[in-house]
Every structure is written in structure tokens, then in C-alpha cells.
Amino acid sequence: MLNIGVVGFGFMGRMHYRCWKGRDDAKIVAICDINENVVEDSKKAVGNVAGAEEAIDFSGINIYPDLGKMLAQEKLDVVSITLPTFLHADSTVQALETGVHVLCEKPMSLHVPECERMIAAAKDSGKILQIGHCLRFWPEWAVARQIVADGKYGKLLAASFRRLSAPPTWSHENWLMNQQRSGGVELDLHIHDSDYVQYLLGTPRAVCSFGAKGAGGGLAHIVTQYLYDDNMVITAEGGWAMAPSFGFEMSMNIILEKATIVYDCTRDPAFKVCPVDGDAFTPEVPSGDGYIRQIDHLVRLINGESLPPVTTLEQSLNSIKIVEAEKESIRTGGIVSIK
Numbered sequence: 001m002l003n004i005g006v007v008g009f010g011f012m013g014r015m016h017y018r019c020w021k022g023r024d025d026a027k028i029v030a031i032c033d034i035n036e037n038v039v040e041d042s043k044k045a046v047g048n049v050a051g052a053e054e055a056i057d058f059s060g061i062n063i064y065p066d067l068g069k070m071l072a073q074e075k076l077d078v079v080s081i082t083l084p085t086f087l088h089a090d091s092t093v094q095a096l097e098t099g100v101h102v103l104c105e106k107p108m109s110l111h112v113p114e115c116e117r118m119i120a121a122a123k124d125s126g127k128i129l130q131i132g133h134c135l136r137f138w139p140e141w142a143v144a145r146q147i148v149a150d151g152k153y154g155k156l157l158a159a160s161f162r163r164l165s166a167p168p169t170w171s172h173e174n175w176l177m178n179q180q181r182s183g184g185v186e187l188d189l190h191i192h193d194s195d196y197v198q199y200l201l202g203t204p205r206a207v208c209s210f211g212a213k214g215a216g217g218g219l220a221h222i223v224t225q226y227l228y229d230d231n232m233v234i235t236a237e238g239g240w241a242m243a244p245s246f247g248f249e250m251s252m253n254i255i256l257e258k259a260t261i262v263y264d265c266t267r268d269p270a271f272k273v274c275p276v277d278g279d280a281f282t283p284e285v286p287s288g289d290g291y292i293r294q295i296d297h298l299v300r301l302i303n304g305e306s307l308p309p310v311t312t313l314e315q316s317l318n319s320i321k322i323v324e325a326e327k328e329s330i331r332t333g334g335i336v337s338i339k
């Protein structure tokens, strides 16, 4: 039985709670949150993805306001770090140094040197650090990547990705709308697609981005073209300036020579393969969602299973570099190479 601690019990902390709670080989024994009203506040529905709203059973769970105390007093095997992004690096390193495995939410951190510090701490500790790039584990998105890799429908010609939401209003002290703390829409929301593009096609040679600024001066909406040598047209659009009644859209179109793969969470069915010859169909996908499946992957690694690497720390760091290049492209108005 793995003893689990959840650090930061907001929207994502409750999402991780749901996933850990659903396993019979893990037990949540501790929660760390600076908010002294965390029990009461956990009854409020927050976030832009369903799953974090179920009632929390706090019995048998010790609550700590401070990570150091929690790590000193509990015998933990794994912590989920679901803190605001500016706290990822320090808390991850602290947890690894006390000898626990860490699942840290995306983005890995705000800046490359902090990511490098996290990678070094993971190597020194001999513990597993996994970054929560859940889209790589999202059943339909994992199957879409497999279909592309199989090559049955020919070469990939183009792909487009969209992730659009109303402004996130739920975060602790509004940290999400603070560029210094969240990295803005590009690092918080749009990175899901930059990372998936990397997962699907490898690192682009360069990016060309355009951005619209929001009221606070940071970006509110970003569109990027990822440049590859073989003329594939790959774009991703991310924004959190949609009107509140819009809700949330995560979608993609992957255009292959002999089929188009479509996912759009606002449609039913959300997932379709449309072959050039024949009717559209929805492929079978594994059960669970990306959050459940990424935790399952981590547990299997902890148990010593040898698995194909779905996500590596170097790739998580690389996603930060790609987004940094996108920001540089917006700043300079030019194409920026990925080093």
C-alpha cells in the first residue's frame, strides 16, 4: 500500500485526490495546504475540467499547513504536487530530498534553470519525478498518436489544436492571472498543446507565434505555428479570454493523407476517425482519463515495471523551452529556432 500526500488542495489537488482515492493500492494519508479553511473550501466546485467536484472524505487524513512538517511527520511514498506553478521547483526538490516519489503538475516550472534543478534532485535522490502532462495519457489523444504512428492512413499533412477557456477565476489569491506566478496563458494552458505537438512529432525546428494581450498586459490568446522540415502545417491556439458562457474547448484535427482524426470535447461523439474511403467511426479507447492514467503509469514505474516512456523529464523541460521560444517570437515578431 502506497502512502500518498497531496500538496496544494485546490482544483488540481482535488483532481489528484479523486484519482488516488480510486485505487486500492494507495491511501491518501496527508494533505498540505496553506489555506486554513481548506476543508470547508473543498466543497466548492472550481476549475474548467470535470472530475474535481466530488465530496472529499477527510477521515484518516492529517492536514498540514506546511510541507516541511508533513514530510517530517508522515511516512510517505509519493506526493502529488498540485501547488501554484511558482512553488513547483522548491517543493519538488524538498520532497525528493526526503526520499519520496513526486508527481508534479505541469508546467514543470516557470524557468529552465529551475527545471534543471528538479531533474538534478530526481537523479540524486534515486526517486521518480513525473510531470503531469496529462494529455499524453488522455485516452483519445494517446490513441490518436498511435494511429498516426501506425502509418495506416499515410503521412501527416497538417494538424491544429485549440484550448480555449474563460478567464480562470478560481485560483488561490488569483495566482493564475499573475504572470510572475503562473507564466500566463502560454505556460499554464497552451503548454498542453505545445507539449503534445512535441510528443506527436518531436521538437519543431522553430516556432512563429502571435499573441493578443489582455487587460493586465500579459497574453490572453496565443496562436503558434510549429515549423518542421517536411512542410507539415502544425498550429495550436490557446486562450483564456473567452466569454464566461463559452465554457471550455479542447480540440484537435489531425489531417493524414487517407483520414482525418478529430477530437472536440464540445461535440458528441468527441472522438472520430474519418477515413477518406468509408464512414467515420470512433475507435475504442482505454478506460479512465488522463489524470487517472498518468497516476497508474507512475505507480507501475514505482513497482518496477519497465514501460515505454510516455513522458520524460527532458521532454517536460523541452516544453518550457518551446513556450519560451513562442514568447520570444511574439516579442520579436519573427521566427525563433528551438535550441
Ligand SMILES: NC(=O)c1ccc[n+]([C@@H]2O[C@H](COP(=O)([O-])OP(=O)(O)OC[C@H]3O[C@@H](n4cnc5c(N)ncnc54)[C@H](O)[C@@H]3O)[C@@H](O)[C@H]2O)c1
Residues within 6 Å of the ligand: 007, 008, 009, 010, 011, 012, 013, 032, 033, 034, 035, 046, 049, 065, 066, 067, 082, 083, 084, 085, 087, 105, 106, 107, 132, 134, 170, 171, 172, 188
Ligand atoms: N493538468 C491539468 O489539466 C491542470 C489543470 C489545472 C491546473 N493545473 C496545474 O495545477 C497546479 C495547481 O493549479 P490549481 O488550478 O489547482 O490552483 P488552485 O489555486 O486551485 O490550487 C492551489 C492550492 O495550493 C494552495 N497553496 C498555495 N500556496 C501554498 C503553500 N505555500 N503551501 C501549501 N499550499 C499552498 C492553495 O491554498 C490552493 O488550495 C498549477 O501548476 C496548474 O498549472 C493543471
